[in-house]
Amino acid sequence: MTQTRGRWPANPVLYEIYPRSFRDTTGSGEGDLAGVLQGLDHVASLGVDGIWLAPFYESPMVDGGYDITDHCAVDPRFGTLDDFDAIVERAHTLDLAVCIDLVFNHTSDRHPWFRKSIAGEDGYEDWYVWHDPKPDGSPPNNWISFFGEPAWTWNPVRRQYYLRQFLSCQPSLDLRHPAVQDAHEKIVQFWRDRGVDGFRFDAVTSYLFDNSMGDNPPASETVQARNATDESNPYSYQDHLNDMLPGDGAAFAERLRDWAGPDAWLIGEINSGNRSVELAAEFTAPDRLDAGYTVDLMVNEVTPHKVADLVARKEEHGCGLAFVLSCHDQPRGVSRAGDGSPRDAKLLALLSVALPGPLIVWQGEELGQKQANLPFEAIHDPFDRLFWPVHPGRDGARVPFPWQAREPGHGFTDGTPWLPMEGLAEVALDQQDADGPLAFWREALALRRKLDPQSEVEADGDLLHIRRGAHRIALNLGQDALPCDYGDPQLATAPLQEGTLPARTGVVWRD
Numbered sequence: 125m126t127q128t129r130g131r132w133p134a135n136p137v138l139y140e141i142y143p144r145s146f147r148d149t150t151g152s153g154e155g156d157l158a159g160v161l162q163g164l165d166h167v168a169s170l171g172v173d174g175i176w177l178a179p180f181y182e183s184p185m186v187d188g189g190y191d192i193t194d195h196c197a198v199d200p201r202f203g204t205l206d207d208f209d210a211i212v213e214r215a216h217t218l219d220l221a222v223c224i225d226l227v228f229n230h231t232s233d234r235h236p237w238f239r240k241s242i243a244g245e246d247g248y249e250d251w252y253v254w255h256d257p258k259p260d261g262s263p264p265n266n267w268i269s270f271f272g273e274p275a276w277t278w279n280p281v282r283r284q285y286y287l288r289q290f291l292s293c294q295p296s297l298d299l300r301h302p303a304v305q306d307a308h309e310k311i312v313q314f315w316r317d318r319g320v321d322g323f324r325f326d327a328v329t330s331y332l333f334d335n336s337m338g339d340n341p342p343a344s345e346t347v348q349a350r351n352a353t354d355e356s357n358p359y360s361y362q363d364h365l366n367d368m369l370p371g372d373g374a375a376f377a378e379r380l381r382d383w384a385g386p387d388a389w390l391i392g393e394i395n396s397g398n399r400s401v402e403l404a405a406e407f408t409a410p411d412r413l414d415a416g417y418t419v420d421l422m423v424n425e426v427t428p429h430k431v432a433d434l435v436a437r438k439e440e441h442g443c444g445l446a447f448v449l450s451c452h453d454q455p456r457g458v459s460r461a462g463d464g465s466p467r468d469a470k471l472l473a474l475l476s477v478a479l480p481g482p483l484i485v486w487q488g489e490e491l492g493q494k495q496a497n498l499p500f501e502a503i504h505d506p507f508d509r510l511f512w513p514v515h516p517g518r519d520g521a522r523v524p525f526p527w528q529a530r531e532p533g534h535g536f537t538d539g540t541p542w543l544p545m546e547g548l549a550e551v552a553l554d555q556q557d558a559d560g561p562l563a564f565w566r567e568a569l570a571l572r573r574k575l576d577p578q579s580e581v582e583a584d585g586d587l588l589h590i591r592r593g594a595h596r597i598a599l600n601l602g603q604d605a606l607p608c609d610y611g612d613p614q615l616a617t618a619p620l621q622e623g624t625l626p627a628r629t630g631v632v633w634r635d
């Protein structure tokens with residue numbers, strides 16, 4: 125859907141804030157909500173429409189806060205509900221809408237609901253997905269968790285397996301259970317009453333699955349090629365037909381819309397590589413979510429063909445696909461789809477604003493912050509540790525935001541940062557100059573407001589052409605200069621030579 129909702133314009137730009145890595149006001153080495161409040165002026169200065177605040181709920185933080193023990197409480201390490209209220213108030217004063225993460229697919233295994241479910245306490249027995257073993261003791265089917273391990277964990281008290289699509293400490297809830305739905309509706313209401321304008325539904329494509337629990341078939345070559353993970357993760361060896369349900373799985377989004385109301389802007393994390401756009405289309409049908417984002421532009425290279433193909437699939441399926449080049453789950457775009465240089469940071473910024481749909485900007489992207497190569501000992505993320513040294517790293521993308529060049533805490537903390545902050549001095553906020561990524565992002569986001577919603581996107585070798593009404597954008601994603609006719613340039617990512625578009629350069633002009 126491309127309509128406006130409440131404080132949100134159609135196709136908004138959201139700035140993702142990962143509170144643990146944004147700004148620390150206590151010297152603990154971890155960011156907090158008071159730090160988010162302090163940083164909002166910077167966010168507003170970019171010209172984005174809202175923030176997406178990653179989890180700050182009560183949590184043992186095994187999976188960075190996506191393992192929740194109370195969805196309506198702020199974890200003391202992040203502050204208090206009063207701190208949260210102050211963020212909403214300040215954001216609204218700055219004309220920023222507030223979207224928060226809701227993790228409804230699973231909880232922490234320390235959540236009182238799970239404890240009660242294990243104990244078979246009245247009414248809670250079936251809140252999670254429990255299943256008897258096969259007669260030989262093995263799990264009910266061949267499903268694999270996103271993190272590469274079997275999707276079933278044995279519980280000796282119940283003598284049953286429970287489903288967990290992520291870590292074993294993240295048991296999956298049974299979203300078909302009416303009491304679970306009631307609990308979730310109350311959570312949505314709780315945050316709406318505190319002034320929240322939108323929600324990002326974590327792992328929304330995993331909520332429902334085929335209750336007959338059939339095995340997933342092996343992935344065909346085509347499916348594997350489009351999968352969200354690479355072959356280092358056995359998850360990519362399956363076609364996720366039975367554990368990610370379209371049909372009534374996507375229709376569940378109507379319930380989310382009912383709970384949140386017509387003024388809330390809703391986005392879902394579409395977690396399947398092989399049918400990403402098709403699933404996003406189902407989840408964003410009328411009366412469902414406004415947008416879904418996929419990993420299509422967050423894994424591997426970004427080529428003109430890949431971008432044009434993604435936009436064509438989006439248009440073919442008429443879906444509310446949001447564009448994301450970097451987030452807290454994937455290696456930073458400037459290092460993965462670029463060489464880490466300010467030149468490539470600006471090129472990717474122009475590509476981002478030129479794409480026809482909602483956009484998410486990951487904190488630090490506006491500075492050209494690179495992916496950090498962390499040593500194993502520095503890594504907290506269990507997924508990174510499981511896949512070491514093959515996976516390029518989620519924690520490497522979560523290195524805190526460098527507010528100042530000053531070592532060692534870079535204005536992020538007066539203590540010891542929870543992840544090492546090395547090599548950040550040159551991209552720090554106070555080092556950005558008129559030619560740097562930050563100034564370019566501001567200009568690019570201002571330009572984005574003027575672009576026509578209609579788009580034509582075409583790949584021509586290393587060149588990507590995007591027409592947005594009278595505006596034309598050409599991007600040379602290759603390593604050689606290419607002939608390109610453009611009119612009077614309105615914005616360019618690097619110095620131009622007439623009739624030629626230098627390597628890794630983009631330009632905007634009007635017809």
Ligand code: NOJ
Nearest residue numbers: 187190227290326327453
């Ligand atoms: C997606 C989140 O973005 C990621 O960080 C988390 O590990 C999984 N969902 C599980 O909640």
